Amino acid sequence: MDDSLEKPSSLFPKTPLTDEAPEDDEQLSDEEDGGLDWTKLLPPSARPIIPRRGEKEFEPRSGGGTNLQLHVLDRSRLAMFDTLRATRTISSKAVSYAVWHPDISRSHVTVARGIHFSNMGHSAPRSVQGEDGTSKMQRRLELLPEEAIYLIERGSVFCWKKSDLEFGELPGLSDVSGTPMTVQQAFSEMIGKEDLTIEKFQVYAYLKRLGYVVTRTDPPDSYYPIPPNLSVSKTTPIMQRIKTLFASWMSTLVQAVAPAFNWWKPVSLSHWLHHDKKYLSLFQSMRFIPSGHSTLPTIQSNVTTPYRIFYNVYKPSTPFKKSAPPPPDFQLVVVNARTAPMPSLQELSDLFDILPEAPLPTPRQRRPPTCAANNAPATPPTRETPARIASSPLAEKSLVRRMFPWLFFATPPAPPMPARRPNPFMALKSGKKIVIVAAVDSSNTSFFRFSQGEFTEWPMV
Structure with a gap:
């Protein structure tokens, strides 16, 4: 001891x-x-x-x-x-400088250093007073409140607060345009601006530390870049178009020609066409109850819901360009688990109505069948005389083909392999529309994935 x-x-x-x-x-x-x-x-x-x-x-x-x-x-x-109690130190060569403007809720980056600004901040034109007294428009790099707090907290940005006081008369303070801000002051002044809550910032900082790129879904101003629309254009069959145009008399015609529907015998078999009945047509005839997400009634409610998409999330491997962001990999909803109840079916339907459809999962690539000749052991090359090569069957065939080309027909190309249909079970599991809900409970964040799928869109046979 x-x-x-x-x-x-x-x-x-x-x-x-x-x-x-x-x-x-x-x-x-x-x-x-x-x-x-x-x-x-x-x-x-x-x-x-x-x-x-x-x-x-x-x-x-x-x-x-x-x-x-x-x-x-x-x-x-x-x-x-x-x-x-140890003092955190940062290098003066790697730190950036910004000025917080409370009137516009933006942080103007005056000195940008490091790789953080490759996917953070956006360019916005602002009116700048010139030396001759005239105002002109100048584009500058600005940070949203969550971006500024995140960089200040990790020690990458030294932020000043815009002040009307004049420091030019004091020695050494001619270039200072405000008062320095601490981390506590940045939290107290920036939280609550631009719809930013402490829960949304915690989710933003958590994802940024993991390497994700996080942007706003709704642009806070007209200069904020947004990704293109993800909606997939679906081709409508021509019969469905005709039915929508003439829906009034088409229903009357169908009721007059078709026999009366019997709930106990939904499948009507004809004496002449019963041999054409297959499993697909049988399943379609048994789907006589309206189903699907389009049949849900739309309820107009004046109650504000906390389930609103707030962030676009990109994977670390996704190529990201700040001026022209690509379609997001995920769209995120942030709620407070202590105050927000479980989402209702109507709230989820409202979220899915504004979400674009995700592409179908690609089927697994099958390896081409290996030929038996590929598995055979390779024979060692031998040196043959020109006379032996000329007398080989391959040489004779090529010689006859050159002399009498009209006797040989062109070999038809091999038909292309048909494209594999996507697996319906994989498509139903992934869903055609996906939303992520981040529930923050006293700084403990849990992520829940909700997807929308429809069984009536996929024939099971």
Whole structure:
């Protein structure tokens, strides 16, 4: 046992903490149930790091620990507080600078450094006062509130708040156009602007740390770039078009020609056409009850719902261009789990009505059948004489083909392989419309996927 710990005292030792690894590495463990040993951190003057987890040196007792155990706990607790109080440092060569304008709820980036602005921020024209007193339009890079808070919190942007005070008379402050903002001030002033809530920012920051590209679905201004529409144009059959044009008398004609419908015998078999009945036609004739999402009644309600699409999410592997964003991979709804109830069928239907249809899942590519000749062992090449090559059957066939070309017909090309139909079960599982709901419960985010599928669109045979 360490001699300095045999006589515990209430004072913290003055010796600086070092990050030297212990001699016995076998006692360290990466198990999650172990506690952090904060005494293994660097001193507060250096940059703090997260230590490895270690095993506890004692088990809790019902009557309380000994003085030595309490001293070890106090020592670790003080080391933890000293580590958390360490000042975060950033490099002046990598930090960007921005100015927060409360009147327009935007942060003007004056100095942009780093790769963050390849998918963050947008260009907007603003009126700038010139030196001669005239105003002119100038495009500048601006950040939304969630983008500015995220960069300020991670230490990539140093933000100032726009102020009307004049600092030009003070030495060294001629280029300053406001007052510096802390992280707490950025949260207090930017949360609540442009429909941004603390839950939406937490989801935004969580996805950005994972590498996703997150943008707004509804543009906050006319200069914000939005992706193109994802709606897939569906071809309507000609008979359905004719039926919609002449729906009034077509229904009367069908009722007059067709026999009376019997609920107990929905399939009517004719004595002359019963041999043409197949499984597909039988299943279609048995679908006499209206079904599908188009049959749901539309309810006009004045109650505001929290289920509104707020973010477009792109995968890290998706090529993204900020000026012309591609169609999003996911569309996200952010709600507060403490106040928002479960979405009703009408709320989900309203979301699916404005969502574009996703493309069908591509079928699996089948490998072409391997020929038996490919599996045969390759024969070693041999050197043949020109006379032997000329007398071979292949040479004779080519010679006769050149002399009498009209005797040989062109070989018809192989018919193309028919395209594989998509698997209906995979299509029903993925759904034709997808929405992601992020429920935030006291900073704990859970993602739920809702998809819309329709069984009547897929013949099961």
